[in-house]
Amino acid sequence: MPDQPAAGAGMHDWLVALAAFLASSVEMVEALTIVLAVGMTRGWRSTSYGVAVALAALAVVVACLGPALTKIPIDTLRVVVGTILLAFGLQWLRKAILRASGLKALHDEDAIFRNEVGHAREAGRSSRHDWYAFTVAFKGVFLEGLEVAFIVVSVGSSQGNVGVAAFGALAALIVVAVVGAFVHAPLSRVPENSLKFGVGIMLTSFGVFWSGEGAGVSWPGGEAAIVGVLVFVTVLAFVLTGVLRSAQRGDIDATRAAS
């Protein structure tokens, strides 16, 4: 029965590729979410630079370390990136909630006007690099890319076939990139403030998830817990916006009644 081992090996290869594909897809979707969120709210130029530099850095790290990649303290990296992302995401979410409840717009009208005028003046020389967009995109892609490399090395070497695992990860990259290209168009029609509100929710959720993982937490449900965190932060943001909005309305009514 000479065919049986070959068929078994073929099936085994497919399973290795499928495992690498699925695990890599999860990480790549996380990176894609961050890139789309930052690119659509802060512009694509600096975001693209961040992605490109992260991919180049990843290529260098993978080429230099190879299988020794698993020696990188990924938890330390997760906790640092997660904490920075959480602090940045919370700032963003706080501003978005204040804006959505009408509080920021009321107090910031002059600043917004000055900002608009400044932007209009700068339109001619809009080549300024946005380091915020660059940094967030870089971190998201580098961290998730490193995790994909870990998956390829660990799944591949445990099954004795890194090439097949790399093929699975490459297929995931193509599928996620295509999905990203399709999702980008409908997302670009979402109003800017709503988009920023959503970005605040996403950055905060990923920050909670990654910093938790880095701190050694074992999330209930593993990677799927990110959905639970996302739902929790979304509900929290909407409840706080609702509360602030009604408090704001109450203040306006009280002012009208007094005058």
Place this chain on the structure above:
Amino acid sequence: MRAIGRFLRFWYDFFFGDDWIQAVGVVVAVSATALLVANGINAWWLLPIAVAGLLVESLLRATRAPKQ
């Protein structure tokens, strides 16, 4: 020197923004989570609670500030 100053300013703005208390709260919450995990408690619930608390506290300060 100016480049170093700009670099440090960028990271301050990136991490602390306009509410440094919130950023410090994040560091405390993540450290507390790591400490609990190191002592055998799987404190996955701590960060979501901390985020809710920090956000509420920061918003309360932001809404009260103009009235003072």
